[in-house]
Amino acid sequence: MSAEKVTIADVARTAGVSKGLVSFALNNRPGVGAETRVRILQVAQDLGWKPSLRARSLSTQRSFALGLVIARNPEVLASDPFFPSFIAGVESILAAERRALVLSVVPDEETELQTYRSLVADGRVDGVFLSDLRHNDARIPLLTELGLPAVTLGRAEGDSPFPAVTIDDTPGVMESVRYLADLGHRRIAHVAGSTNLLHGTRRREAFAAAMTAAGLPDGQTVETDFSARAGSDATRRLLGQAIRPTAIVYANDPMAIAGLGVAHELGIRVPEDLSITGFDDIDFCRYVFPPLTTVSAAPAVWGRAAATTLLQLMEHGRADDVDLPAARLIIRGSAAPPTRH
Amino acid sequence: MSAEKVTIADVARTAGVSKGLVSFALNNRPGVGAETRVRILQVAQDLGWKPSLRARSLSTQRSFALGLVIARNPEVLASDPFFPSFIAGVESILAAERRALVLSVVPDEETELQTYRSLVADGRVDGVFLSDLRHNDARIPLLTELGLPAVTLGRAEGDSPFPAVTIDDTPGVMESVRYLADLGHRRIAHVAGSTNLLHGTRRREAFAAAMTAAGLPDGQTVETDFSARAGSDATRRLLGQAIRPTAIVYANDPMAIAGLGVAHELGIRVPEDLSITGFDDIDFCRYVFPPLTTVSAAPAVWGRAAATTLLQLMEHGRADDVDLPAARLIIRGSAAPPTRH
DNA sequence: CCCATGAACTGAACCGGTTTAGTCAACTAT
DNA sequence: ATAGTTGACTAAACCGGTTCAGTTCATGGG
Numbered sequence: 001m002s003a004e005k006v007t008i009a010d011v012a013r014t015a016g017v018s019k020g021l022v023s024f025a026l027n028n029r030p031g032v033g034a035e036t037r038v039r040i041l042q043v044a045q046d047l048g049w050k051p052s053l054r055a056r057s058l059s060t061q062r063s064f065a066l067g068l069v070i071a072r073n074p075e076v077l078a079s080d081p082f083f084p085s086f087i088a089g090v091e092s093i094l095a096a097e098r099r100a101l102v103l104s105v106v107p108d109e110e111t112e113l114q115t116y117r118s119l120v121a122d123g124r125v126d127g128v129f130l131s132d133l134r135h136n137d138a139r140i141p142l143l144t145e146l147g148l149p150a151v152t153l154g155r156a157e158g159d160s161p162f163p164a165v166t167i168d169d170t171p172g173v174m175e176s177v178r179y180l181a182d183l184g185h186r187r188i189a190h191v192a193g194s195t196n197l198l199h200g201t202r203r204r205e206a207f208a209a210a211m212t213a214a215g216l217p218d219g220q221t222v223e224t225d226f227s228a229r230a231g232s233d234a235t236r237r238l239l240g241q242a243i244r245p246t247a248i249v250y251a252n253d254p255m256a257i258a259g260l261g262v263a264h265e266l267g268i269r270v271p272e273d274l275s276i277t278g279f280d281d282i283d284f285c286r287y288v289f290p291p292l293t294t295v296s297a298a299p300a301v302w303g304r305a306a307a308t309t310l311l312q313l314m315e316h317g318r319a320d321d322v323d324l325p326a327a328r329l330i331i332r333g334s335a336a337p338p339t340r341h
Numbered sequence: 342m343s344a345e346k347v348t349i350a351d352v353a354r355t356a357g358v359s360k361g362l363v364s365f366a367l368n369n370r371p372g373v374g375a376e377t378r379v380r381i382l383q384v385a386q387d388l389g390w391k392p393s394l395r396a397r398s399l400s401t402q403r404s405f406a407l408g409l410v411i412a413r414n415p416e417v418l419a420s421d422p423f424f425p426s427f428i429a430g431v432e433s434i435l436a437a438e439r440r441a442l443v444l445s446v447v448p449d450e451e452t453e454l455q456t457y458r459s460l461v462a463d464g465r466v467d468g469v470f471l472s473d474l475r476h477n478d479a480r481i482p483l484l485t486e487l488g489l490p491a492v493t494l495g496r497a498e499g500d501s502p503f504p505a506v507t508i509d510d511t512p513g514v515m516e517s518v519r520y521l522a523d524l525g526h527r528r529i530a531h532v533a534g535s536t537n538l539l540h541g542t543r544r545r546e547a548f549a550a551a552m553t554a555a556g557l558p559d560g561q562t563v564e565t566d567f568s569a570r571a572g573s574d575a576t577r578r579l580l581g582q583a584i585r586p587t588a589i590v591y592a593n594d595p596m597a598i599a600g601l602g603v604a605h606e607l608g609i610r611v612p613e614d615l616s617i618t619g620f621d622d623i624d625f626c627r628y629v630f631p632p633l634t635t636v637s638a639a640p641a642v643w644g645r646a647a648a649t650t651l652l653q654l655m656e657h658g659r660a661d662d663v664d665l666p667a668a669r670l671i672i673r674g675s676a677a678p679p680t681r682h
Numbered sequence: 683c684c685c686a687t688g689a690a691c692t693g694a695a696c697c698g699g700t701t702t703a704g705t706c707a708a709c710t711a712t
Numbered sequence: 713a714t715a716g717t718t719g720a721c722t723a724a725a726c727c728g729g730t731t732c733a734g735t736t737c738a739t740g741g742g
Contacts, residue, residue: 017722018721018722018723019698019700019722020702020721020723020724021720023701027700031721032719033721036720050462051699052464053463053465054398054464054698055399055697055699056698057395057398057399057699058395058398059699059726059727060700060727061395061727074426074429074641075624078422078426079422079623079625081419083425084419084424084425085415085419088415100445100460100465102406102443104442105425105428111436115436118439122439122441124394124406227624228627228628229624229627254625254628261628261630261632262630264630282419283419283570284595286569287569287572287595287602287603289602289603289605348727349728359691359692359693360693361731361732362690362692367729368730372691373689373691377691392728393727393728394729395729396728397728398729399699399727399728399729400728400730401697401730
């Protein structure tokens with residue numbers, strides 16, 4: 001029927017008021033008589049008027065969209081389901097708000113910064129999510145300069161003007177080490193993620209601290225880039241030694257799963273000859289054998305919280321940091337007491 | 342310096358011409374004198390003028406953005422890295438075009454259709470990618486009705502007005518079966534994906550056809566939803582039988598990897614006691630043990646081709662179907678001749 | 683020589699909202 | 713009774729582009 005697009009002028013004419021008043025009524029701002037407001041809204045409803053997002057964008061200088069720029073290397077991106085889950089969480093909040101998510105996947109940091117610039121220059125987004133925080137993260141001064149609201153996933157180091165939505169990984173790593181130590185392991189190694197990444201460093205530090213707390217000698221640590229390939233290589237190196245660790249704590253699940261593959265290949269039984277733990281609790285953990293003991297991270301919950309916080313920041317100009325329940329150890333079958341030998 | 346935003350009016354004034362002419366010059370349309378055009382562009386450059394995307398959107402009724410709506414269930418989404426790779430491919434094309442990608446992740450088909458409607462109502466996107474095609478796909482008539490350009494990933498059944506970008510998976514499945522048959526397998530089962538999905542059905546039919554072509558009896562087929570969990574369950578069922586298959590062809594890698602886990606758990610050796618093949622060649626295939634023999638799908642390439650095609654459709658009003666190189670079998674270590682027993 | 687043609691360019695309308703300045707009537711305070 | 717205030721509402725400007733109907737002027741054909 002009324003396939004023709006109806007504009008604010010149509011509503012105004014039909015309701016017998018001016019365009020401006022319709023706008024006021026719609027955005028329920030003061031200055032509109034009570035019954036007039038009702039009438040206007042009624043007419044709008046009858047006519048099926050949907051204010052044009054584009055027109056609104058032009059005059060308000062807002063886009064009603066949020067941005068996410070992902071700068072992971074393709075290998076890591078492909079094996080880590082963090083973002084799909086995180087995004088699903090974000091969307092569950094945005095959908096109700098008539099807001100959209102603009103996604104960019106870029107190959108490197110250079111392009112990443114450039115992408116933020118053009119996102120702002122084009123007014124594509126009103127705010128962004130900052131994930132995979134790095135040391136001295138160049139995005140923070142950039143976004144500050146650009147005046148773009150943002151929420152960081154995890155607390156940024158230094159002083160960041162942006163609210164942080166955080167899941168503390170430290171307890172999860174501590175628990176992993178503690179659990180392995182309690183099982184009787186003494187030679188525990190760590191396959192760390194990239195130390196460029198804050199969470200890479202943090203997990204690594206948590207590992208070191210936990211070893212000390214458990215009264216164990218410093219564990220061997222191998223740095224990687226978080227990719228399955230790197231996890232495989234690191235494991236091969238650790239297990240190729242004359243005296244090898246009896247347990248390995250991996251900084252993420254893809255690396256742990258790759259490590260499990262290497263152990264199988266080398267004929268090293270898990271968990272009898274080698275115990276391993278992962279981090280993130282990706283879906284695959286449950287389906288490899290033995291099922292992977294890991295630390296839960298709840299990316300979807302994280303997405304919801306981050307979206308909520310970002311929206312609040314944009315509405316009210318400020319938002320509090322949010323601390324989500326700390327990641328906890330999930331015990332499955334990939335760890336057991338070490339066998340004497 | 343010139344942090345103030347410069348508009349087309351500034352350029353016009355500085356160049357001593359009218360706004361309209363600047364617009365003409367910018368969009369290099371006829372009706373502008375050669376040296377005037379040069380002068381205008383020079384002035385624009387000097388002033389650092391960037392035409393406002395929002396203003397342009399309003400007057401041209403375009404958004405300069407493409408949309409992708411993903412309606413997978415969270416479990417499948419979380420274990421299948423198809424989309425991250427696909428999106429990376431899409432982005433590699435869009436970035437150069439100053440276009441953005443709007444992503445929606447929705448929980449069900451109902452919401453999915455609603456999302457397309459609001460994407461159009463809000464004029465968020467100028468075109469969309471249609472993935473995970475289904476039988477009698479409701480999206481096709483909907484988008485036709487809405488007049489939104491689209492590209493389908495794979496050929497839609499029935500008559501679709503949209504160009505299709507296709508990777509034929511039939512040869513890959515055929516090769517898998519053929520390969521297993523040549524190794525000497527006769528009891529080959531298939532863990533199929535959802536038959537709601539076109540590629541689920543197609544792979545299943547390819548499997549059946551391949552069995553016939555190899556002169557083998559019809560293989561046992563279990564339908565699933567493509568999730569790792571379903572792959573695990575299906576495998577458990579197949580291997581729990583008195584007479585079990587000696588090889589299983591999975592319709593995707595997550596299910597194959599989950600199946601591998603089940604086999605390990607049951608003490609069934611792969612590939613000695615059971616051969617398996619996957620589909621998609623996700624990163625993990627290389628890192629589980631034994632490494633998974635699978636079929637390559639090249640989602641990033643698919644993304645590039647789909648983006649290119651969609652852009653062409655939007656520019657020129659039409660675009661040809663694209664057939665990408667067919668998926669091929671990649672032989673790794675998860676299949677071997679069956680052991681007599 | 684005159685008129686038709688067309689290229690170069692202008693002015694204004696237009697896209698569809700928001701916002702501000704200002705009008706008008708009713709109400710309050712003095 | 714009168715000036716001042718307040719609330720409801722209008723008209724017009726504004727956001728920053730695109731587009732279209734005209735105007736101007738040079739050119740060329742008849």
